[in-house]
Amino acid sequence: MQEVSISSLDNRIHLIDGYDLGIARRTGTYVIDDEHLTLIETGPSPSVPYIKSGLDSLGFSLEQVKFIIVTHIHLDHAGGVGLFLQECPNATVVVHPKGARHLADPRKLIAGAQAVYQDSFNDLFAPVLAVPEDRLEVKEEGETLRIGAQSELRFLDTPGHARHHLSIYDPVSHGMFTGDTVGVHYKPLMDDGIGFFLPSTSPNHFDPDAMRRSVERIRDWKLDSIYFGHFGMTKNVDVALDQVEEWLDVFMKAGKQVFSEKKGHEELAARLRTHVEDYLRTLQVNDNHEVYTFINLDMHVCAIGIMDYLKKVQV
Structure with missing residues (x-):
């Protein structure tokens, strides 16, 4: 322990x-x-x-x-x-x-x-x-x-x-405990002064439209704080919600492309990781940063959830 x-x-x-x-x-x-x-x-x-x-x-x-x-x-x-x-x-x-x-x-x-x-x-x-x-x-x-x-x-x-x-x-506290609905807060990056938030699209109930509605609903509360399931609190509420919505669009665009190419979740996970790496490099985050322990796992699970969703709706 x-x-x-x-x-x-x-x-x-x-x-x-x-x-x-x-x-x-x-x-x-x-x-x-x-x-x-x-x-x-x-x-x-x-x-x-x-x-x-x-x-x-x-x-x-x-x-x-x-x-x-x-x-x-x-x-x-x-x-x-x-x-x-x-x-x-x-x-x-x-x-x-x-x-x-x-x-x-x-x-x-x-x-x-x-x-x-x-x-x-x-x-x-x-x-x-x-x-x-x-x-x-x-x-x-x-x-x-x-x-x-x-x-x-x-x-x-x-x-x-x-x-x-x-x-x-x-x-x-005028705060909301949001579990995974409005995404993941990457605390190791916040320790470096970088607020970074990604959606959590894991299987098997992931629904991007419902997620967007929930994000906007929580935004309407004009909160002082969000308490994330993964992990910790932010007071940068609008920044967090904006990022989650923007990255949800990125995730879904990549997912639809992989799905149209008849490839699997492994390919999608790799592309999502590349998108995230490219973005974090612009913020001078090293490719060996400890945050990738979290991101690698999350992109794998997120990719499975996105592909599961796309199979259900047959985009």
Whole structure:
């Protein structure tokens, strides 16, 4: 286990690094220190020890955890929720209505991930445990959750990355926890003063039109902050949303070209990587920068999702 890393984003919201895939600054758990201690995302089960250690370092007990919210049920965001819940006796899991049944019975989630990750599945995700139905709370569009006397989170149905995706508005910070709907924030580049954001187009529910609508809907809130599933916060909200929309156009144009050439996702991933490399070189980012650990993985998964979408609509 690596050293626990906690970022205090303000005096109320903290981010515990979950070291998803064994990589720092990839996926984390947000902790909202309010009357009812609330967590957003757990990451996969190998991240659970980091959450526990992080809460301990922040001075919280597992008994204090009241709500565990998952933006969506992909295993890198919610795969560890069943395991973590076992040690949080007073907690309820909050989820999109289309995701609840898969948390209660995760066999399809497991089978899908095993097909993709094969022999690596156990190391990356196991165990994926069911959440008892009586500890699930569904939140739909416009519904709220009171976590403090002055704090009432509001839930938005924001498809595009997944059909079962919630974004969560926090009025205290005037910020939004967006999971993957409005893309990925590449923290290693931000550490160099470069804000860089790409869409997350992974399979199998990726829908570019729905994603654009969700991006524009979130833009309309005129937020002070966005809290990304991958990874961390930005206050450059319009810059982030602009980049995600611009790169979504680039991704889709490249995808349609590869699809028309009857080539596969490997070719698309290579072209997306080239587009990103060419752009980052204009910002003097070295080709060996650590950010490519993230980008190489993301372009592979994004390419699969784009090609899956194009096959469905037969562009």
